[in-house]
Amino acid sequence: MYNEKAxxxxxxxxxxxxxxxxxxxxxxxxxxxxxxxxxxxxPSIPTPKEVNDVICEIVxxxxxxxxYTTAAGDVATRQAIADDLNARYGxxxxxxxxxxxxxxxxxxxxxxxxxxxxxxxxxxxAPFFPEYRPWVEQAGGTFKVVPADVPNFQIDMAALxxxxxxxxxxxxxxxxxxxxxxxxxxxxxxxxxQLLKQKSDAYGHPIYIVSDEPYRELVYDAAEVPFIPAIxxxxxxxxxxxxxxxxxxxxxxxxxxxxxxxxxxxxYAAIAGAARAYGHVCAPALMQKVIARCAHLRPxxxxxxxxxxxxxDGLVEAGYEVAKPSGAxxxxxxxxxxxxxxxxxxxxxxxxxxxxxxxFGCKEYFRVCYCVSYDTxxxxxxxxxxxxxxxxxxx
Amino acid sequence: MYNEKAxxxxxxxxxxxxxxxxxxxxxxxxxxxxxxxxxxxxPSIPTPKEVNDVICEIVxxxxxxxxYTTAAGDVATRQAIADDLNARYGxxxxxxxxxxxxxxxxxxxxxxxxxxxxxxxxxxxAPFFPEYRPWVEQAGGTFKVVPADVPNFQIDMAALxxxxxxxxxxxxxxxxxxxxxxxxxxxxxxxxxQLLKQKSDAYGHPIYIVSDEPYRELVYDAAEVPFIPAIxxxxxxxxxxxxxxxxxxxxxxxxxxxxxxxxxxxxYAAIAGAARAYGHVCAPALMQKVIARCAHLRPxxxxxxxxxxxxxDGLVEAGYEVAKPSGAxxxxxxxxxxxxxxxxxxxxxxxxxxxxxxxFGCKEYFRVCYCVSYDTxxxxxxxxxxxxxxxxxxx
Numbered sequence: 025m026y027n028e029k030a031x032x033x034x035x036x037x038x039x040x041x042x043x044x045x046x047x048x049x050x051x052x053x054x055x056x057x058x059x060x061x062x063x064x065x066x067p068s069i070p071t072p073k074e075v076n077d078v079i080c081e082i083v084x085x086x087x088x089x090x091x092y093t094t095a096a097g098d099v100a101t102r103q104a105i106a107d108d109l110n111a112r113y114g115x116x117x118x119x120x121x122x123x124x125x126x127x128x129x130x131x132x133x134x135x136x137x138x139x140x141x142x143x144x145x146x147x148x149x150a151p152f153f154p155e156y157r158p159w160v161e162q163a164g165g166t167f168k169v170v171p172a173d174v175p176n177f178q179i180d181m182a183a184l185x186x187x188x189x190x191x192x193x194x195x196x197x198x199x200x201x202x203x204x205x206x207x208x209x210x211x212x213x214x215x216x217x218q219l220l221k222q223k224s225d226a227y228g229h230p231i232y233i234v235s236d237e238p239y240r241e242l243v244y245d246a247a248e249v250p251f252i253p254a255i256x257x258x259x260x261x262x263x264x265x266x267x268x269x270x271x272x273x274x275x276x277x278x279x280x281x282x283x284x285x286x287x288x289x290x291x292y293a294a295i296a297g298a299a300r301a302y303g304h305v306c307a308p309a310l311m312q313k314v315i316a317r318c319a320h321l322r323p324x325x326x327x328x329x330x331x332x333x334x335x336x337d338g339l340v341e342a343g344y345e346v347a348k349p350s351g352a353x354x355x356x357x358x359x360x361x362x363x364x365x366x367x368x369x370x371x372x373x374x375x376x377x378x379x380x381x382x383x384f385g386c387k388e389y390f391r392v393c394y395c396v397s398y399d400t401x402x403x404x405x406x407x408x409x410x411x412x413x414x415x416x417x418x419x
Numbered sequence: 420m421y422n423e424k425a426x427x428x429x430x431x432x433x434x435x436x437x438x439x440x441x442x443x444x445x446x447x448x449x450x451x452x453x454x455x456x457x458x459x460x461x462p463s464i465p466t467p468k469e470v471n472d473v474i475c476e477i478v479x480x481x482x483x484x485x486x487y488t489t490a491a492g493d494v495a496t497r498q499a500i501a502d503d504l505n506a507r508y509g510x511x512x513x514x515x516x517x518x519x520x521x522x523x524x525x526x527x528x529x530x531x532x533x534x535x536x537x538x539x540x541x542x543x544x545a546p547f548f549p550e551y552r553p554w555v556e557q558a559g560g561t562f563k564v565v566p567a568d569v570p571n572f573q574i575d576m577a578a579l580x581x582x583x584x585x586x587x588x589x590x591x592x593x594x595x596x597x598x599x600x601x602x603x604x605x606x607x608x609x610x611x612x613q614l615l616k617q618k619s620d621a622y623g624h625p626i627y628i629v630s631d632e633p634y635r636e637l638v639y640d641a642a643e644v645p646f647i648p649a650i651x652x653x654x655x656x657x658x659x660x661x662x663x664x665x666x667x668x669x670x671x672x673x674x675x676x677x678x679x680x681x682x683x684x685x686x687y688a689a690i691a692g693a694a695r696a697y698g699h700v701c702a703p704a705l706m707q708k709v710i711a712r713c714a715h716l717r718p719x720x721x722x723x724x725x726x727x728x729x730x731x732d733g734l735v736e737a738g739y740e741v742a743k744p745s746g747a748x749x750x751x752x753x754x755x756x757x758x759x760x761x762x763x764x765x766x767x768x769x770x771x772x773x774x775x776x777x778x779f780g781c782k783e784y785f786r787v788c789y790c791v792s793y794d795t796x797x798x799x800x801x802x803x804x805x806x807x808x809x810x811x812x813x814x
Binding site: 034163164229 | 420421422423424425426427428429430461462463473474475478479483484485486487488521522525526527528529533534535536539550553554556557559575588590624625665666667668669672680681682683686687689690691692693696697698699700701702703704705706709762774791
């Protein structure tokens with residue numbers, strides 16, 4: 025007398041969570057410093073001091089900082105977010121086009137539910153964040169995967185075109201990408217927009233882009249992250265402050281529904297209604313007030329960048345093939361031998377915890393999260409090198 | 420190309436929200452002090468100073484207070500909640516029986532989804548919180564209402580027995596009750612437990628109680644709120660700190676799945692899985708850390724109690740029939756003439772904003788939220804009296 029699908033989702037822990045728990049158990053035996061845990065994408069740069077200062081100011085000086093807000097969020101917060109986007113991208117986002125949520129996860133769930141009609145299909149581009157699948161399926165949609173564009177990890181337009189059907193209601197994008205660390209170029213996005221416009225016309229209904237952008241600010245080497253609604257009108261943006269302000273546990277994000285999108289008002293209402301049906305009341309109130317004052321802050325990426333360079337250079341020098349890491353805090357690495365599950369098991373024996381790419385839709389690659397200490401990276405490189413040498417010897 | 424059900428939920432604002440917006444518009448014309456807005460259940464007693472002090476301490480002294488926690492929540496927080504329940508009720512709640520959520524709303528949604536199987540029915544006892552209906556329906560269940568036990572607002576056991584069927588998977592309770600302000604007595608709960616045990620045996624499957632308890636600490640005149648799992652094993656408890664610590668915007672609550680409940684481990688997993696499918700990642704991290712230190716705090720109810728007495732006495736003196744107000748911050752009042760929608764419209768003309776009981780399943784009653792200023796109550800009483808006199812004159 026309980027729901028079997030819900031049970032399966034709760035009982036089967038993700039591979040990432042399994043690895044993380046294994047790492048903790050292993051650390052108790054060999055010492056924490058001897059376990060090289062690259063499994064979890066938990067931001068390691070500190071929350072900006074300004075954020076914590078503002079929190080103290082608000083709770084000591086503001087009346088009722090913890091009250092309910094409207095379901096869509098405080099207008100002052102939404103205006104601050106709109107102002108920031110407008111200043112950066114030269115666009116004209118309005119406060120009333122934004123809907124604040126308890127992080128990007130429920131934002132995406134609400135969008136999927138709002139778009140799902142009987143038989144509708146949602147396309148993810150491999151490699152993709154594995155939770156998209158249960159979220160789409162819970163919403164009543166069908167989840168389909170477009171094979172990866174190896175080794176560049178842009179979008180394979182021919183493969184996408186083959187996967188699109190009359191039932192496609194949305195294509196899910198995630199750039200900077202988890203797990204590949206790549207950023208979709210303006211060229212890629214323009215080609216995508218052209219294809220989707222053509223198909224929307226052919227099918228007689230819009231195909232939306234759902235753009236999941238928690239890593240928007242985490243880019244290196246001056247890589248540019250284009251603002252997708254400026255390229256394609258029918259784009260619904262999801263954002264989270266988890267990574268940009270290192271506030272992952274605080275659950276603050278938003279949906280942006282551009283007024284220029286087809287059925288924008290109805291879609292905004294449907295997203296609000298879907299959120300309501302999933303138990304949304306409002307985004308955390310204190311954090312809303314923090315964002316009203318801190319939306320302009322940018323992360324200090326020097327620590328991530330230093331890690332990224334050291335790990336990328338070390339892995340390439342050891343003979344690994346690595347996707348160009350322009351953003352987020354992940355490297356996506358080809359498993360020697362091509363079986364990332366087997367390779368991950370071998371790595372585990374050296375206390376290197378890496379995530380096989382199967383759940384991301386790329387079983388030949390593994391993911392390495394470099395939000396760890398620099399020292400961890402430097403001390404782990406000889407082990408990655410030894411692994412590669414063993415692999416070469418066994419050939 | 421959007422989901423019609425989600426759209427309807429987002430486009431149709433609740434009657435309560437409509438009234439609240441009307442009140443704001445009206446205040447701009449006649450002055451805020453001349454609008455008597457009894458529509459919203461937004462706590463009016465301040466958040467305890469200790470809570471805000473702890474927030475400042477945590478963000479200035481603790482490392483990484485904003486990190487992800489596990490999906491179920493920090494063990495220290497769950498242990499503090501368990502310790503508090505055990506000290507108060509002489510029970511043996513364990514940390515691992517608790518699952519922290521972004522407030523009671525998603526907690527209830529996750530339970531409904533976890534319990535819903537094809538055809539399953541969820542029973543609410545009128546009067547009930549109107550959001551139960553969309554939450555149950557989104558979860559895939561059928562929502563059924565047990566008529567109110569007028570005028571005591573306990574449970575009409577004969578009516579409940581008639582509504583129970585082999586498909587009933589849960590009975591939703593909310594005591595202290597929104598909107599009636601009544602508290603189910605131990606006697607009522609024991610009779611309910613007996614009936615549900617008998618029916619569970621007859622049907623060959625458990626019928627769970629889902630106990631929604633955000634008002635657990637808000638009781639007056641030394642009313643006792645029994646701990647329902649101590650009376651009926653198959654009870655799933657939902658709690659929120661919104662009302663007890665005046666933190667409604669912060670979204671912190673929990674589910675308690677007693678190990679003694681039938682299929683407890685599977686149910687806990689199903690609730691975790693349902694939460695995951697709805698976009699739950701973790702409850703807000705900073706507030707989790709606050710509750711780890713403040714779970715023992717109780718609200719200072721003097722202001723609510725003073726309001727309650729003044730409003731109750733004033734209404735009874737004016738000739739109104741009012742449910743015995745033992746808890747929460749609501750009075751449930753019989754509309755003179757028996758049509759609460761019509762009466763609410765008449766009250767609106769006197770700038771008294773009261774909520775008709777239709778959405779709560781009791782169309783003859785209206786709800787008055789007394790989390791307003793004492794002065795508002797005193798100044799509103801002549802208007803309530805005048806309304807009653809007009810009603811009597813028109814007979």
